[in-house]
Amino acid sequence: MHRTPARTPARVAVVGAGPGGLTCARVLQRHGVEVTVHDLGAAPAARDQGGSLDMQAGTGQYALRAAGLWEKFGALARPEGERTRLLGRDGKTLFDAVPPREGQGNPEIDRGQLRDLLLDSLAPGTVRWGHKLERAEPLGAGRHRLHFANGETAETDLLVGADGAWSRVRRLLSDAVPVYTGVTFVETGLNEAEARHPELAALTGEGTMMALDDNLGLVAQRNSGGHIRVYAGMRTPEDWHRRAGVDLAEPAAVRAALLERFAGWSPALRGFLTETDTGYVNRPLYALPVPHTWEHTEGVTLLGDAAHLMSPFSGMGANLAMRDGADLAQALAGHPEPDEAVTAYEKILLPRSTEAAEGAAEGIESAFAPDSAEQVLAHLTGRH
Structure with missing residues (x-):
């Protein structure tokens, strides 16, 4: 057969x-x-x-x-x-959602x-x-x-x-x-946030904090082990650092450029730009x-x-x-x-x-x- x-x-x-x-x-x-x-x-x-x-x-x-x-x-x-917090550039809370009960949510x-x-x-x-x-x-x-x-x-x-x-x-x-989306993130981070950066840890809360205004944003995100990742976002040309004469390998130069961009924001929020433990990484966003x-x-x-x-x-x-x-x-x-x-x-x-x-x-x-x-x-x- x-x-x-x-x-x-x-x-x-x-x-x-x-x-x-x-x-x-x-x-x-x-x-x-x-x-x-x-x-x-x-x-x-x-x-x-x-x-x-x-x-x-x-x-x-x-x-x-x-x-x-x-x-x-x-x-x-x-x-x-999962907790999400939205602040204005003045540091005032606009939205603060408690995470869902255990067994629900994301x-x-x-x-x-x-x-x-x-x-x-x-x-x-x-x-x-x-x-x-x-x-x-x-x-x-x-x-x-x-x-x-x-x-x-x-x-x-x-x-x-x-x-x-x-x-x-x-x-x-x-x-x-x-293609470039028109937005760049500069990533930095805080280690042992509760002990070393208590004010910024409190601003971040348990999950993710966003502060947004006029084509700029700060995002702080809790990770495990007491680490907080921070992203400074800008709607800007992809080569913003070259136009500004900023060497991305020089943390002091990047910090100064970011502080200039975020001039007029609350001193508390600007602390996310200055109290870095990890340096700065330029991350243009593509899609x-x-x-x-x-x-x-x-x-x-x-x-x-x-x-x-x-x-x-x-x-x-x-x-x-x-x-x-x-x-x-x-x-x-x-x-x-x-x-x-x-x-x-x-x-x-x-x-x-x-x-x-x-x-x-x-x-x-x-x-x-x-x-x-x-x-x-x-x-x-x-x-x-």
């Missing part, structure tokens, strides 16, 4: 070990699908993972449950971190803790560190040969680009490149054009920032990336052929990410406008 040969399992390669790529790998492994993750970082802790994230019910929380990590997440989460977690949670859930050797993708060579029938900067190569039946804003995988699908879509191409797809880079004022970036990763993995586990799975996934991904990106663009326009405090207050109180 003739027997149809069993289908050979697809070799899945994820490029990028961020929240979306790791979620995809974890859910794939839960369904018995082999996957390898390639990341340019030399080691898990090679790069700072950034600040705190709120895990939202329909995206990040959904993905954590699909990954079987909800209970472990709960042991690390900080529900009190609890916070540090990005580094979230990444470690996902990494620890994967089979040993899943992530190949020090593998910076240089190019992906199409081999036909959806297969690709991956060429890495360290000289190694790997072949895959399905290539998943989870490699962030400047994705190399994206080039196989789209000519789109991120992909909206909508960002592509023609379906066998053997390759995108998730997270590679698919829908948007400003942080959506509050959705990492959450969407994790939902993308979970959805793609579940589609691959539930369809007999990888291309069918990717087609089904992209039909969900593209309209969802377009809607979120439109919201993010509106959010950053509201937060950095002449009447930014009024616009954000209206949003927070439901009067928009």
